[in-house]
Amino acid sequence: MATVLSVSGSPSATSRTARLLRHLDARLTAQGHEVIPLDVRTIPAEALLGADFRHPAIVEATALFDRADGVVIGTPVYKAAYSGLLKALLDLLPQYGLAGKTVLPLATGGTTAHVLAIDYALRPVLSSMGAAHIVQGWFTLDRDIAVADDGTLTVAPDSAEALVQVVDQFSAALGSRTALLAAAG
Numbered sequence: 001m002a003t004v005l006s007v008s009g010s011p012s013a014t015s016r017t018a019r020l021l022r023h024l025d026a027r028l029t030a031q032g033h034e035v036i037p038l039d040v041r042t043i044p045a046e047a048l049l050g051a052d053f054r055h056p057a058i059v060e061a062t063a064l065f066d067r068a069d070g071v072v073i074g075t076p077v078y079k080a081a082y083s084g085l086l087k088a089l090l091d092l093l094p095q096y097g098l099a100g101k102t103v104l105p106l107a108t109g110g111t112t113a114h115v116l117a118i119d120y121a122l123r124p125v126l127s128s129m130g131a132a133h134i135v136q137g138w139f140t141l142d143r144d145i146a147v148a149d150d151g152t153l154t155v156a157p158d159s160a161e162a163l164v165q166v167v168d169q170f171s172a173a174l175g176s177r178t179a180l181l182a183a184a185g
Helices: 016-030 046-050 056-067 084-092 118-128 155-182
Strands: 003-008 035-037 070-078 102-109 138-141 143-147 154-155
Touching: 003 046, 003 056, 003 138, 016 035, 016 070, 016 102, 016 154, 016 155, 035 084, 046 056, 046 070, 056 084, 070 084, 070 118, 070 155, 102 118, 102 155, 118 138, 138 155, 154 155
Parallel strands: 003 035, 003 070, 070 102, 102 138
Antiparallel strands: 143 154
16 A cells, blocks of 8 residues: 555653654554554654754654655644644755645544634645645644553544544545556656
């Protein structure tokens, strides 16, 4: 199937956003996709904040984006926008670093007041980077994501059902795009 880059833009090592992404990665893997996780917080701060395009971690991240057929972008919402950490990485990618990619934007946050952050903050940036298809994203409330002491993730039933739908739509879009590219090649 397709290669999917699953990007967590959370600065937290105990991030619900990252855990939710890894949970969704398992569904994509079960559907036959190769999933590559990328936690932006593992990229050295000096490379991100110093805009060091030649830093090995930035070169590697750029190569991962190049390699991917599809990209899942997950971010916590802070002050009605995606994380500054994610912004720092996106700023270092080539102008059209998402050209030809199918993209699934996901966000987590503490209040429904931030639901529109995907459409009004994140989607325009993804579009400006040349994404071929940005599928319907999803916002999940923090309170709908529970992590047990053993690390097991539980998502509230309504949110879990919605996430399954958007991930399956993303997977279907990837499959259609991969088939079209194979037929054209």
